[in-house]
Amino acid sequence: MFAEYLFAEYPHAAARVFSGIGGEAVPLMLQTVSNRHPHHFSKDATLLLEGDKCNVVYCVLDGWIALSKALEDGQNQIIDFALPGDIVDPVAADGTTSSVTIEALTDASLAAISYGSWEIMISEWPELYHLAHLVEAARQARRDERILRLGKGTAEMRVAYALLEFCIRLAPACGSECHQFHIPLTQQQLGDYVGLSSVHVCRTMRRMVRNGILEMHDHMDIRILDAPSLARLAGVDIEELKREIVPTRM
Amino acid sequence: MFAEYLFAEYPHAAARVFSGIGGEAVPLMLQTVSNRHPHHFSKDATLLLEGDKCNVVYCVLDGWIALSKALEDGQNQIIDFALPGDIVDPVAADGTTSSVTIEALTDASLAAISYGSWEIMISEWPELYHLAHLVEAARQARRDERILRLGKGTAEMRVAYALLEFCIRLAPACGSECHQFHIPLTQQQLGDYVGLSSVHVCRTMRRMVRNGILEMHDHMDIRILDAPSLARLAGVDIEELKREIVPTRM
DNA sequence: CGTCTCATTGATCCGCCTCAATAGCTGTGG
DNA sequence: CCACAGCTATTGAGGCGGATCAATGAGACG
Secondary structure, three states: OHHHHHHHOOHHHHHHHHHHOOOOOOOEEEOOOOOOOOOOOOHHHHHHOOOOEOOEEEEEEEOOEEEEEEOOOOOEEEEEEEOOOOEEOOEOOOOOEEOOEEEEOOOEEEEEEEHHHHHHHHHHOHHHHHHHHHHHHHHHHHHHHHHHHHHHOOHHHHHHHHHHHHHHHHHHHHOOOOOEEEOOOOHHHHHHHHOOOHHHHHHHHHHHHHOOOEEEEOOOEEEEOOHHHHHHHHOOOHHHHHHHHOOOOO | OHHHHHHHOOHHHHHHHHOOOOOOOOOEEEOOOOOOOOOOOOHHHHHHOOOOEOOEEEEEEEOOEEEEEEOOOOOEEEEEEEOOOOEEOOEOOOOOEEOOEEEEOOOEEEEEEEHHHHHHHHHHOHHHHHHHHHHHHHHHHHHHHHHHHHHHOOHHHHHHHHHHHHHHHHHHHHOOOOOEEEOOOOHHHHHHHHOOOHHHHHHHHHHHHHOOOEEEEOOOEEEEOOHHHHHHHHOOOHHHHHHHHOOOOO
C-alpha cells in the first residue's frame, strides 16, 4: 500500500527516494548470490549490516527481507519479515547503529530514503506521514502478537499464528480470499521465527496436515484447507487480525 | 529525555499537549484505585482500554505503565513497560483501535497528545520529531532484544536481561552508575513479562541471590552486586545495550 | 488475630529440544 | 547414465527445562 502511493501519487517523492543511494535514480538491489550463500549481499547492500551507520529508511519494493538477531552461541532469532510495502528502520536508540541484522531471503529490491529526504517528503506531503504511521502500527501490532505467543503460546499456536500472518500479509498479492501461498523459508527459518526447533516445526505442521487443516507441497507451498480450525489453534479471529496487522487507509 | 525537552524547550507545545484532553491544562491522571484492583482505572482513563478509539499518543510523565495482551484462556503477556519519557502509541493498523491493553502499575501521569496536535507540534519544532524517533527506536530495540530471548533464551537469560534492562532504564532517575533500584512488580508480573511462571522466576532469582549476583529486599528492591556476571548470564554487553535502548541526543 | 496476597520450596509431569538415522531432492562430475 | 555429495524434511528415542500442583512461610491490613 505504502509503496504504491509513494509511486502513484507522489512521483516527485518517488524520484527523491532513490537519491538516498549515491544520487542514482535506480533502486538499491539486494540479491542473494545463490541459494548456497543466502546471507551474502551485493556490495552496495552491506550498508544494512549490523553495526554500520544507518541514516536511511528502507521501503521494501519486492522480495522477502528478514530482520534477525543472534546470541553469542550462534542461536538465531528472526524478529520479523519485511514484505513489499513495509518500511524498515533498523536504527537503535543511539540514532546511528542498527539493532538488527538484515538479510534478503529472496532476490529483493528496496528503496533507500535518507532521513533528510524523508523529512522533506513528509513536510511536502503530509499524507505520507499518515501512511507510514499505519505501516509502523501494523509492524508493531504483529510483533506484539508474536511476543504474546512466544511468551505464552504452545508450538501449535505459534505455528498456526505464523501461517495465518503470512496468509493475511500475502493476500494483497494473490486476491483477497486467497488461502494458498508460498513462503520462501526452510523449516529451520520458520523455527527461528516462532522460537521452535526445526524438528518440532516439522512435527507440528505434519500434524496439521494429518488433521486436514493444511496441504503442503514442495518446500513450503501451502494451502489452508480449514481456516477456521487454524484460527482456533492460533487463538485469533481472522477479521480482527486483519484489522490489526493490515494497514488500511481510513 | 523526551519529556524534559518537551517541557523545557517548547513550553508552547507543552501547553498544547494537554489540550488533547478536553482543553484542560492538566495532565490525564491514571491512578490505580488500590493495590487490590490494579487493573482499575479512573474514569477518564478508560480511553486507553483495548477496542476503544485511540487517536492520541501518550507521553509518560511519571509512573510505570504496562502494555499487555492476553489469550482467550486468560494467559497474560506483558509486551512492554513504558516509563517516564516513553511514548505510548497503541494504535493498530486500522488507525483507530488499540492493539494492546494499557494499565498503570503505579500511580501515573500521562500527557495525552492528539494526532492533530502532534502534527502541528512537529511542524513547528522539527527537533521534536528527532527526539520521538529516538524514543521509538529505543522501544523497538528493547522489544527486539526481548523477542530474541523469548525465542531462544533460557530462564536465567530472560530474567537477567530483564533486570539489566530495568537497571539501565531506571539509571537516569538515580544516577548513572546506580545498581540499586525498585521495580513495582510481583514475581507473577515479572513472569508475564519474560514468559515464565512466577514459580520459576522465584527459583531463578533465588539462585542469583545465592550466587552473590543480586540482593533483594522487601518486594523487589534490587541491588546488583555483580554486574559483569549478570551481563554474562543475560548475554549482553552493558555499554552496547545502553547505546541500543537509551535514547541519546546526537 | 484472622485474612489476603505474595514469596518460597518441594514433587511431579509434560512439551519441546537434542541426537540420530533415513529418505527425498538437486546439482555435479565422471 | 550412474554415483556421490549436500541440503532439507521426516521420524524415532531419550533427556531436560520449565510448568503445574501443593504446602508452608511471611508481611500487610482491617
